[in-house]
């Protein structure tokens with residue numbers, strides 16, 4: 001099997017670190033909060049597993065934070081609200097959050113920046129989410145934001161492998177929320193955000209050629225399309 005290349009976000013504390021360059025992804029997390037709360041309230045079947053005293057949340061493609069620490073409390077609050085609403089406060093579980101990304105992700109930075117006041121036990125899970133990462137029927141809520149559309153060898157097959165793995169790992173009654181960029185139906189191609197972003201990237205590459213930072217030949221080999 002061909003070796004899978006991983007392109008994790010830039011870690012460390014330099015100028016180009018992901019924690020300093022992920023405003024777009026943060027806005028996406030903020031704008032999906034209410035949808036996720038609603039889905040948990042309406043779809044999570046806690047009665048199927050309310051006897052379990054640990055509720056496990058997995059964040060797939062978590063990168064190095066702080067975005068991931070924004071999404072987690074929202075999920076936990078929604079789950080607590082659901083227990084309260086079902087009259088199951090006495091069975092409120094403890095929470096464990098499993099942070100996953102490629103092995104080359106800056107997990108050290110992720111761990112050192114974990115919020116000290118967090119109401120959950122944190123675990124790092126290295127490896128590709130295109131395969132199995134967790135024991136069978138062990139996850140109650142799977143969350144993945146701005147990661148599943150990331151580079152993959154064979155997109156359709158990889159999505160299939162991702163869904164197959166999660167089908168085995170999620171408990172009966174559990175839930176999965178996947179956030180990926182998409183084109184709203186009816187929006188003209190030129191007005192779609194991702195296309196505008198790629199056009200901007202193209203302009204930057206041309207400027208870099210003009211400034212002598214890179215060569216025209218290299219830019220011509222850059223293969224990116226939507």
Ligand SMILES: C[S@@+](CC[C@H](N)C(=O)[O-])C[C@H]1O[C@@H](n2cnc3c(N)ncnc32)[C@H](O)[C@@H]1O
Nearest residue numbers: 008025061062063067101102128129145147150
């Ligand atoms: C744009 S970042 C998003 C990070 C974070 N979820 C957020 O919303 O800010 C995409 C992340 O997905 C991770 N990723 C991409 N493909 C992956 C895979 N096959 N397995 C695990 N992580 C993956 C990358 O390493 C990267 O950290």
